[in-house]
Amino acid sequence: MTDAVPTALLADRLRRAGEHASAQGTDVLLLTPGTDLRYLTGFTGSSHERLTCLVVPAAGHRAPPALVTPALEAPGFTGVPLDALGVELVTWTDGEDPYLLVSDLAGGPTRIAVDDDMAARHVLGLRAAFPDVPQTLGGAVLRELRMRKDTGEIDRLRAAGAAIDRVHARMGEFLRPGRTEAEAGADITAAILAEGHTEAAFVIVGSGPNGASPHHSVSDRVIEPGDVVVVDIGGPMPGGYNSDCTRTYAVGGEPGPEVKETYAALQEAQDRAVAAVRPGATAAEIDRTARAHIAAAGHGEHFIHRTGHGIGLDVHEEPYIVDGNDLVLEPGMAFSVEPGIYQAGRWGARIEDIVVVTDDGVERLNTNPRDLVVL
Known part of the structure; x- marks a missing residue:
C-alpha cells in the first residue's frame, strides 16, 4: 500500500465537498492546514501565523478552487497535485492582506464555512474581510465525506x-x-x-x-x-x-x-x-x-x-x-x-x-x- 492518495480520488473528494457545501447552503468552504486540507488535497504540512487557505466554492459557482499561501511556503506544495486537481495556486508576500485576497477569490458569498480547527487569528482575519457574511463550521460539510471511509x-x-x-x-x-x-x-x-x-x-x-x-x-x-x-x-x-x-x-x-x-x-x-x-x-x-x-x-x-x-x-x-x-x-x-x-x-x-x-x-x-x- 502506498501512502499517497490517488489524484482521481482527491479530485472526487473536492467535487463532493463543493456539492455538500451547496446542499447545506454554504457558498464557500475555507480550510487552513490540518486534516481537512490533507483529506482534500494530500497536503501534510502546516502553517504558522501566515495564512494558508484553500478556497472551495460550492457546486454551481463558476470560480475554481484556489489555494492562497505565502510565497515562501509555496515550495512546500511541490508534491501536491494542484494542477491536476484544478486548484489555482495564489501566493502573497509579507505586507499584503491575505484575507482580502481570499475575499476576492470567494466572489461575494452570503455564507462561508471555516474549518473546525482554524486558528482564531485566521477566523478573525476572515471575519474582518467578510464583515457582513455569517460564518459556520466547515466540519458540518466535510463530516459527510470523512465519516464514510472508502x-x-x-x-x-x-x-x-x-x-x-x-x-x-x-x-x-x-x-x-x-x-x-x-x-x-x-x-x-x-x-x-x-x-x-x-x-x-x-x-x-x-x-x-x-x-x-x-x-x-x-x-x-x-x-x-x-x-x-x-x-x-x-x-x-x-x-x-x-x-x-x-x-x-x-x-x-x-x-x-x-x-x-x-x-x-x-x-x-x-x-x-x-x-x-x-x-x-x-x-x-x-x-x-x-x-x-x-x-x-x-x-x-x-x-x-x-x-x-x-x-x-x-x-x-x-x-x-x-x-x-x-x-x-x-x-x-x-x-x-x-x-x-x-x-x-x-x-x-x-x-x-x-x-x-x-x-x-x-x-x-x-x-x-x-x-x-x-x-
Missing part, C-alpha cells in the same frame, strides 16, 4: 490496528512490579514507533488508582503487585490514519473477585455493543447497549464517558457514539467501542476496539484478546 482508508485503519495490536502483545515486557508508569510508557512509545507509527500520539499507563482517570497519561507512580493497569495507546501511521486501542492488565498476580466480576461485566458490555453495530442502527443505540449492561451490573455511575468516537486522519472525529446522537450507521463508518468502569481512588478498566460498519454487520480492526490479561 476501501483504501479502511485498509489503512486495518493496518494501523494490526500494528498497535502487536504492541499490546508485548505488554509482558513493559508492565512489571517495581517499574514506574513513565518507564513502561517510554518502552511502549519505542515499540509504537518500531511498529511503523510516525509518532506515539498518546500513551496512557494508568496503574492502580490512576486507572480510574480515563485520560491519565503516565506518572512516577511505581506499579505494585496486584495492580490493575489500563493501557490506552495509538497514533498515526505514515498514511496519516490512526490506531487507538485499550486493554486492561493485572500485573504481578491474579486479581481479586471484585475485579474479576466487574471486569466480566465490562467485557460483556463491550461485546454486546460491538455486536449491535450494523447498518441501520444508530450511534445512540450502540451507546445505550453498552451502558445498559454496565448499569444492570451496578456500575452505571462509574461509566463516565461516551462509548466511542470516529477515527481516521484524526484520532477523534465523527461519528461520536453517544446517547442523543441519532445518526444512522452506514457501511464504511469507523469508530471505537470503548466502555469503561472507573472506581475513583481505587482502580479502573477499559476495553477499546476500532470497528468498521460493513454491508451486513461489523468488523473489528483490533483482534487481540479482550480478557483481563494477567502478567
Whole structure:
C-alpha cells in the first residue's frame, strides 16, 4: 500500500465537498492546514501565523478552487497535485492582506464555512474581510465525506490496528512490579514507533488508582503487585490514519473477585455493543447497549464517558457514539467501542476496539484478546 492518495480520488473528494457545501447552503468552504486540507488535497504540512487557505466554492459557482499561501511556503506544495486537481495556486508576500485576497477569490458569498480547527487569528482575519457574511463550521460539510471511509482508508485503519495490536502483545515486557508508569510508557512509545507509527500520539499507563482517570497519561507512580493497569495507546501511521486501542492488565498476580466480576461485566458490555453495530442502527443505540449492561451490573455511575468516537486522519472525529446522537450507521463508518468502569481512588478498566460498519454487520480492526490479561 502506498501512502499517497490517488489524484482521481482527491479530485472526487473536492467535487463532493463543493456539492455538500451547496446542499447545506454554504457558498464557500475555507480550510487552513490540518486534516481537512490533507483529506482534500494530500497536503501534510502546516502553517504558522501566515495564512494558508484553500478556497472551495460550492457546486454551481463558476470560480475554481484556489489555494492562497505565502510565497515562501509555496515550495512546500511541490508534491501536491494542484494542477491536476484544478486548484489555482495564489501566493502573497509579507505586507499584503491575505484575507482580502481570499475575499476576492470567494466572489461575494452570503455564507462561508471555516474549518473546525482554524486558528482564531485566521477566523478573525476572515471575519474582518467578510464583515457582513455569517460564518459556520466547515466540519458540518466535510463530516459527510470523512465519516464514510472508502476501501483504501479502511485498509489503512486495518493496518494501523494490526500494528498497535502487536504492541499490546508485548505488554509482558513493559508492565512489571517495581517499574514506574513513565518507564513502561517510554518502552511502549519505542515499540509504537518500531511498529511503523510516525509518532506515539498518546500513551496512557494508568496503574492502580490512576486507572480510574480515563485520560491519565503516565506518572512516577511505581506499579505494585496486584495492580490493575489500563493501557490506552495509538497514533498515526505514515498514511496519516490512526490506531487507538485499550486493554486492561493485572500485573504481578491474579486479581481479586471484585475485579474479576466487574471486569466480566465490562467485557460483556463491550461485546454486546460491538455486536449491535450494523447498518441501520444508530450511534445512540450502540451507546445505550453498552451502558445498559454496565448499569444492570451496578456500575452505571462509574461509566463516565461516551462509548466511542470516529477515527481516521484524526484520532477523534465523527461519528461520536453517544446517547442523543441519532445518526444512522452506514457501511464504511469507523469508530471505537470503548466502555469503561472507573472506581475513583481505587482502580479502573477499559476495553477499546476500532470497528468498521460493513454491508451486513461489523468488523473489528483490533483482534487481540479482550480478557483481563494477567502478567
